[in-house]
Amino acid sequence: MEKARLQTFIALVEKWSGKINLVSRNDLPHLWARHVEDSLLLLPHLPAGITRAIDLGSGAGFPGMVLAIETGIEFTLIESDTRKAAFLMEAARETGAKVKVLNTRIEGAQTVPAPLVTARALAPLDKLLGLAVPHLAPEGVCLFPKGRTAEVELTAARALWHMEVERLSPQADDACILKVSQIRHVGS
Numbered sequence: 001m002e003k004a005r006l007q008t009f010i011a012l013v014e015k016w017s018g019k020i021n022l023v024s025r026n027d028l029p030h031l032w033a034r035h036v037e038d039s040l041l042l043l044p045h046l047p048a049g050i051t052r053a054i055d056l057g058s059g060a061g062f063p064g065m066v067l068a069i070e071t072g073i074e075f076t077l078i079e080s081d082t083r084k085a086a087f088l089m090e091a092a093r094e095t096g097a098k099v100k101v102l103n104t105r106i107e108g109a110q111t112v113p114a115p116l117v118t119a120r121a122l123a124p125l126d127k128l129l130g131l132a133v134p135h136l137a138p139e140g141v142c143l144f145p146k147g148r149t150a151e152v153e154l155t156a157a158r159a160l161w162h163m164e165v166e167r168l169s170p171q172a173d174d175a176c177i178l179k180v181s182q183i184r185h186v187g188s
Helices: 002-020 025-040 064-071 082-095 125-135 150-158
Strands: 052-056 074-078 099-102 114-119 136-146 161-168 176-185
Touching (some): 002 025, 002 082, 025 064, 064 074, 064 099, 114 125, 125 136, 125 150, 125 161, 150 176
Parallel strands (some): 052 074, 052 114
Antiparallel strands (some): 136 176, 161 176
16 A cells, blocks of 8 residues: 555656656666665664654755655644645655654744654754754754764764764665754753
8 A cells, every 4th residue: 555655746746846856867767776765765764663753954855755755754844845734745645654744944933842753865963963953852863964074073963962873774775864962052
């Protein structure tokens, strides 16, 4: 069932990408491997029993829309680009995903803090943590896929933030998922 819904979602990404550049033209033939499968790598690391999550800078819906489709978890997708937000609303309607789309900047989004915050290819970790913390419940976790710069980003972030970090799902190209919790600013 979910695979059919994910395929519907991918077809929408392909259709809309020609109009609003959701993903690069070079990525279109590789949507499943580069975007859907990457998003699904977060599945085994989702906190048990959660019913809500927030995805920051959702763009084309990776990973938030994919995880909402696959798990049934209610996701709030925050996207400032009006065209991309319209795409996300249409994708939610077509796939039946339980998502709420907020067409606003992350800094101005009014949310009830959630036990899980995700973001992919949004910002370096030191900035990303500042965006995530207002949307994260006190005992919540963040799952952030990161590439080769993960170690450099962690070093920079530790100058500003106290946090617990686990590196998950290391891959051949040094990519990993950072599971970050117990986040607080160094000055607090």
